[in-house]
Amino acid sequence: xxxxxxxxxxxxxxxxxxxxxxxxxxxxxxxxxxxxxxxxxxxxxxxxxxxxxxxxxxxxxxxxxxxxxxxxxxxxxxxxxxxxxxxxxxxxxxxxxxxxxxxxxxxxxxxxxxxxxxxxxxxxxxxxxxxxxxxxxxxxxxxxxxxxxxxxxxxxxxxxxxxxxxxxxxxxxxxxxxxxxxxxxxxxxxxxxxxxxxxxxxxxxxxxxxxxxxxxxxxxxxxxxxxxxxxxxxxxxxxxxxxxxxxxxxxxxxxxxxxxxxx
Amino acid sequence: xxxxxxxxxxxxxxxxxxxxxxxxxxxxxxxxxxxxxxxxxxxxxxxxxxxxxxxxxxxxxxxxxxxxxxxxxxxxxxxxxxxxxxxxxxxxxxxxxxxxxxxxxxxxxxxxxxxxxxxxxxxxxxxxxxxxxxxxxxxxxxxxxxxxxxxxxxxxxxxxxxxxxxxxxxxxxxxxxxxxxxxxxxxxxxxxxxxxxxxxxxxxxxxxxxxxxxxxxxxxxxxxxxxxxxxxxxxxxxxxxxxxxxxxxxxxxxxxxxxxxxx
Numbered sequence: 001x002x003x004x005x006x007x008x009x010x011x012x013x014x015x016x017x018x019x020x021x022x023x024x025x026x027x028x029x030x031x032x033x034x035x036x037x038x039x040x041x042x043x044x045x046x047x048x049x050x051x052x053x054x055x056x057x058x059x060x061x062x063x064x065x066x067x068x069x070x071x072x073x074x075x076x077x078x079x080x081x082x083x084x085x086x087x088x089x090x091x092x093x094x095x096x097x098x099x100x101x102x103x104x105x106x107x108x109x110x111x112x113x114x115x116x117x118x119x120x121x122x123x124x125x126x127x128x129x130x131x132x133x134x135x136x137x138x139x140x141x142x143x144x145x146x147x148x149x150x151x152x153x154x155x156x157x158x159x160x161x162x163x164x165x166x167x168x169x170x171x172x173x174x175x176x177x178x179x180x181x182x183x184x185x186x187x188x189x190x191x192x193x194x195x196x197x198x199x200x201x202x203x204x205x206x207x208x209x210x211x212x213x214x215x216x217x218x219x220x221x222x223x224x225x226x227x228x229x230x231x232x233x234x235x236x237x238x239x240x241x242x243x244x245x246x247x248x249x250x251x252x253x254x255x256x257x258x259x260x261x262x263x
Numbered sequence: 264x265x266x267x268x269x270x271x272x273x274x275x276x277x278x279x280x281x282x283x284x285x286x287x288x289x290x291x292x293x294x295x296x297x298x299x300x301x302x303x304x305x306x307x308x309x310x311x312x313x314x315x316x317x318x319x320x321x322x323x324x325x326x327x328x329x330x331x332x333x334x335x336x337x338x339x340x341x342x343x344x345x346x347x348x349x350x351x352x353x354x355x356x357x358x359x360x361x362x363x364x365x366x367x368x369x370x371x372x373x374x375x376x377x378x379x380x381x382x383x384x385x386x387x388x389x390x391x392x393x394x395x396x397x398x399x400x401x402x403x404x405x406x407x408x409x410x411x412x413x414x415x416x417x418x419x420x421x422x423x424x425x426x427x428x429x430x431x432x433x434x435x436x437x438x439x440x441x442x443x444x445x446x447x448x449x450x451x452x453x454x455x456x457x458x459x460x461x462x463x464x465x466x467x468x469x470x471x472x473x474x475x476x477x478x479x480x481x482x483x484x485x486x487x488x489x490x491x492x493x494x495x496x497x498x499x500x501x502x503x504x505x506x507x508x509x510x511x512x513x514x515x516x517x518x519x520x521x522x523x524x525x526x
Binding site for chain 2: 011015016017018019020021024058082083084085086087089090091092093094096097104105108110111112113114115118119121122123125126127128129130131132133134135136140141142143146149150152153154156157158159232234235236237238239242244245246247248249
């Protein structure tokens, strides 16, 4: 018998965004590894063991799951959102590269999920409708000046910017510094979307301008989208505004257009 | 009775990646609008009308769906992948902004989906495990020099790059020009992933280096991921290689680490 390892994306918040592929992979697993709150989202199943760990222990969690799978078990590592976006899939690959040869011949499969920026974007309209980027504001593993360089490059080149890992108790100042940095290059009126706990009962979505954007209240459950200079806000009577980035330059309302992607 | 409009992401390829939220929204709709091949993925239902159109008619399709919803119907516009990423959600917002006041008070909802870059990334490991961007190579609605500026900025600042709308019969040269541009700034050995028809029976995934990356055979169903200088390839005996971008700089194999995102 040969072990297998699946790295599974649970999507954001509730199960309405969990894919059938992820459900099947969860049902298949004999052992689940993950950050405690993510494991709590998976219903218990007889005969399936659970191995929770702190969210700062990605490397050791990935190694433990690989050791278990290499013994012949069907193991799953769970991530919120998509496991390939600032989450467990890269941690597993890092361990495989550094680990014993037996880990390279394991059947490793990544099951994608709806990542937070897509869920937050959907809630407000289409802020990611034009070229965009995703930046983790965590400077635990990369120098802050690399993050600043990326913020500058993205804002100057016209990318909409999704900010992951925007703030935590251990990293309280980075988001304010990022907003300061972006204010040098983007219009004061640039829309900023704060999406907290998206798709959960305590979801909170707010829209500000870059001038007024306030890091207070932002935590690890918050995903932020900073528009480009082209991003627009449509005010609607009695409804929250729509925020969107037009598909092209100066063409809102123009009839046609870019072919829709079919990739 | 008040009309509603849902803009629904079908995910890539087969239904294993279609979310329950998307399924429910499809079941709810009285009328479906979309590019023909996407409509073909939705099982027929008695009493549900279908309005297919060409993939270059996004603006007129969005307007037709809004007109229909404003008459009081429950209408859905379907997109492959995620509707917010180079797809119909922005087209709908553009029409709302330019359209009659009645469209601003419609109940408009976007249902996210697994976008192609997440599905392709999952197939090869974790190439999007570090900061990344998504660029549409279509110059139908933005000037080519803006695309070149974004490619330069992204490569120089260390972003992994996902290329959407990489090539079509009407845009045969753009991808080759993009590879040329990227070769000036990225190492010759930078991994490039070609993912065609991901999650469909005719799926084809290949990994090349930037030097060898060949635009031939790339079409509208192909999503391309160009690594950063940090992106790595793990060769595996008897298995396809894993491609991943480490979470931080020069730390593969290091124990711990960036807190996993919980957004």
